[in-house]
Amino acid sequence: MSGVGGLRNVEAWRTRIPRYRFLGARCKSCGKLHYPPLKACPYCGSRDLEEAQLPRQGRLLAFTSVYSVEEGGREESPIFVGLIDLGVARVVAELTDVTDPSRLAAGIPVEAVFRRISEEDDEGVIVYGVKFRPVPGAGEGD
Amino acid sequence: MSGVGGLRNVEAWRTRIPRYRFLGARCKSCGKLHYPPLKACPYCGSRDLEEAQLPRQGRLLAFTSVYSVEEGGREESPIFVGLIDLGVARVVAELTDVTDPSRLAAGIPVEAVFRRISEEDDEGVIVYGVKFRPVPGAGEGD
Amino acid sequence: MPVSVKSVGLTRIDRHYNKGVYDLAVEAVDDALKDSGAEPSYLVASTSASLLLEPQLDLASYLASHLGLRGSRALAVEAGEASGLAAILAGYRLAISTGERVLVVGVDKLSDLPSASVHAALKHVFYRYGDALYKVGHAAVAGLLASLYMDRFGVDRETMSYWPAMMHSHAKENPYAMLRFAVKPEKVATAMPVASPLTLLDMFPLGDGAAAVLLDPQGGGLAEIASVESSTGPASIAFSEDPLWLDAVEESWRRALSTAGVNGVEVLEIHDSYTIMGLLILETLRLAERGKAAELVAEGAFTVGGSGPLVNASGGLKARGHPVGATGVYMAAEVAMQLADVFPGVKADDAKTGAAVSINGHGSSAYTAIFRST
Amino acid sequence: MPVSVKSVGLTRIDRHYNKGVYDLAVEAVDDALKDSGAEPSYLVASTSASLLLEPQLDLASYLASHLGLRGSRALAVEAGEASGLAAILAGYRLAISTGERVLVVGVDKLSDLPSASVHAALKHVFYRYGDALYKVGHAAVAGLLASLYMDRFGVDRETMSYWPAMMHSHAKENPYAMLRFAVKPEKVATAMPVASPLTLLDMFPLGDGAAAVLLDPQGGGLAEIASVESSTGPASIAFSEDPLWLDAVEESWRRALSTAGVNGVEVLEIHDSYTIMGLLILETLRLAERGKAAELVAEGAFTVGGSGPLVNASGGLKARGHPVGATGVYMAAEVAMQLADVFPGVKADDAKTGAAVSINGHGSSAYTAIFRST
Numbered sequence A, B: 001m002s003g004v005g006g007l008r009n010v011e012a013w014r015t016r017i018p019r020y021r022f023l024g025a026r027c028k029s030c031g032k033l034h035y036p037p038l039k040a041c042p043y044c045g046s047r048d049l050e051e052a053q054l055p056r057q058g059r060l061l062a063f064t065s066v067y068s069v070e071e072g073g074r075e076e077s078p079i080f081v082g083l084i085d086l087g088v089a090r091v092v093a094e095l096t097d098v099t100d101p102s103r104l105a106a107g108i109p110v111e112a113v114f115r116r117i118s119e120e121d122d123e124g125v126i127v128y129g130v131k132f133r134p135v136p137g138a139g140e141g142d
Numbered sequence C, D: 001m002p003v004s005v006k007s008v009g010l011t012r013i014d015r016h017y018n019k020g021v022y023d024l025a026v027e028a029v030d031d032a033l034k035d036s037g038a039e040p041s042y043l044v045a046s047t048s049a050s051l052l053l054e055p056q057l058d059l060a061s062y063l064a065s066h067l068g069l070r071g072s073r074a075l076a077v078e079a080g081e082a083s084g085l086a087a088i089l090a091g092y093r094l095a096i097s098t099g100e101r102v103l104v105v106g107v108d109k110l111s112d113l114p115s116a117s118v119h120a121a122l123k124h125v126f127y128r129y130g131d132a133l134y135k136v137g138h139a140a141v142a143g144l145l146a147s148l149y150m151d152r153f154g155v156d157r158e159t160m161s162y163w164p165a166m167m168h169s170h171a172k173e174n175p176y177a178m179l180r181f182a183v184k185p186e187k188v189a190t191a192m193p194v195a196s197p198l199t200l201l202d203m204f205p206l207g208d209g210a211a212a213v214l215l216d217p218q219g220g221g222l223a224e225i226a227s228v229e230s231s232t233g234p235a236s237i238a239f240s241e242d243p244l245w246l247d248a249v250e251e252s253w254r255r256a257l258s259t260a261g262v263n264g265v266e267v268l269e270i271h272d273s274y275t276i277m278g279l280l281i282l283e284t285l286r287l288a289e290r291g292k293a294a295e296l297v298a299e300g301a302f303t304v305g306g307s308g309p310l311v312n313a314s315g316g317l318k319a320r321g322h323p324v325g326a327t328g329v330y331m332a333a334e335v336a337m338q339l340a341d342v343f344p345g346v347k348a349d350d351a352k353t354g355a356a357v358s359i360n361g362h363g364s365s366a367y368t369a370i371f372r373s374t
């Protein structure tokens, strides 16, 4: 790695819980959820938040196939990224298990899976978290 | 490398000449020399500079033995660093070939030698340049 | 008396393998100060990507040393891709409240490292624990927005391609632009894919550059600053009710127009890191109806002789180039030159007001600077 | 009406493995805003080492998101180790010229990475192609200056050791300090060597922290800002006729006193990244004759009941800690608290004027902020 790396060891550990359990935050003021959890509601600015489990099922709002990727991701190019509507919240996440890219389309059902997000680097840290995959067996536009 | 590295490949190449040839700059306005060369004289601010060879012989004004060193330098700890008076200019440089640290002292003669400054990193770049060593055979305080 | 853009200096954006950040910055400043001879009291530096790629803390004071400005007051301002206009904002406020001349210098180098390393660094304009978490580089969010946009408004790929074509046709005439060649709209969609539906021809090139702007509270020079404003936006496109509407851009623009006391401008430089960002900014500024920006661009609305203001006469980030921390300073310099009728490229005839609009990433922050002719 | 320090908020400096930059910053801001309830229009962030260690561009806007200040105007200011006071300078100027409240937040984390990585990052406060070229980390220049100082003025190692001892004795009383224990002067010389003649007990600890200062152009609160000034200095100690005299410190101090219209102050926070830097600043401020600072410190001149002003009641960088980008904001907050008689540690009785003096590295830049009681 000659450039700028991903999460460092301690910070990957410190921020693991929301990533591992797919926990966001619910705003007690406006009721909205968001992920990853910030210290304030991104919609109304309230600081009165509580932990909230996000649904694992959603629909793809938009996706992109990324070719011009950074070091450590190049061998897997393209990488698919989606904007996903979970009903109560939206998330941007990598899409995985895309065996047939031609079946990716706005509206298809997707589900959260726990995956490796970055490979071991020189510091020995592997980052895990949520990615989304097309729901197996569900047809396009289901 | 999990942190912040040294010179990158292209910048090491771009900045090599002054390091390889120990070239500084002479101010045409105030006459003073400095190294490494800036784009303006550090003494009077003039931008009217010319390339100037620095003398390779000088005297140690001060030195320090550095123990708390960065990654890539730790195995060689301590590393010795000197403030060196070349008569026409002063430089801060690493001291090398220090076989007997107890003989390092303000006033001893030192001379420039061309050495490896940093080891090969993940990008494959090795940086060379000037370090100073106690003049072989010269006694302390000569 | 209003603060004026006394003089400006630019380097051509390019892959300057033989020039470092100080070489480029000194070139730009020499160009800016060659006529005025006036030394600034404050130096505001703006660097962004290079900070990660070739780290230097307190860069502003080392830059002052290279410029022979020892004893000046120097600091660096950073706001990601909007750093340059953030530095203009800080410099403007320093000039107003101290009554001293302020030199704003933006400089960045993206060509020293392999592009995969540069993309890894640039990714950090997005939120580290959010959209920047995955190893996907800088382009993913733009790809998502473009995909949403085409879907929602039924815009086709070919129509969007007129944006880069217009940028290249403008850049051809700009001696400071990195990509001075024409690009046919039909070539865009089939170029190397970057983040579908966007291709390499929708994206800014990785180049190096420096720009300098001398701000003078005594007035005179190329143009006057009418206002500099900003606003923060959402931390992710996922946190926006409508990610195709750039809240921070709208708010910074509204604030800047209101302070300047104008309803619009005749010449404009906007942030088009990717085609989609240029289109979304046009719509957020209400220069095009929702979903209609690409069509208007294709009709020539934003070039010379068009119905709208002249937009990105420089060639924009797309073709002038986008040395990240320097870009906003280029924009400010270009608009000031337009208002003084000395821009050495496509010209806005007799324009009296102009603006620069810069954002970071997807709009985590936005800056607007409005200028008027002296 | 002068700009005032309306309120301040501090986190204890520590190795906060369980808190990231946003956690720390929000804690400090909550502390600062708990009584005032007033929302700032501008957010000026200051981060330095973390920028390299855990990169985030446009950090200020993401911080605004965490603070619920979306729509505020946010930018980051950087000047190496002097970043915090540089941010105070920028915030002060924004407050004066806009008439709006400005929140200055300094935050940095040094404990997440192995110390060898942190030293590699911190080395970049020195000039990248000069003193930072060799793989020697952050301490080498301080070692050289200490060695020169002892030689030139015949100061012995033991006398210098009273500085860290005084810092620890002050820090013991400061609930926000990282190292709240006494250190006997005789332990300093024999501690783990860092850069001879300096040891680990002469050096700041690697800790994390955040500090917030709310600046209000409507006055009121803890203290008023009388002036904030700065100056750049040489790019290397090799470029200084007399490296034991800190030109940038002298100039920023002279400018700040002159603007404030005072001849000196009663309470002072200064930059003592290493013992030698504290001593050299005392001498450059003419609070001690050349070569006599250590002796005066040993005599108790700068602690309660001493002949000089009270210096580093916080414990200084040495013992309060030095989260790089945050340090200057801590200093400003501490001096303001002293002047309002609410500093929760060693107190300057009835002080009416105070100052913070911060530098980068060996003095490539220096900042001075002067405060007076309301």
Ligand SMILES: [Zn+2]
Pocket (backbone or CB within 6 Å): A027, A028, A029, A030, A031, A032, A041, A042, A043, A044, A045, A046
């Ligand atoms: Zn809410």
Ligand SMILES: [Zn+2]
Pocket (backbone or CB within 6 Å): B027, B028, B029, B030, B031, B032, B041, B042, B043, B044, B045, B046
């Ligand atoms: Zn000179």
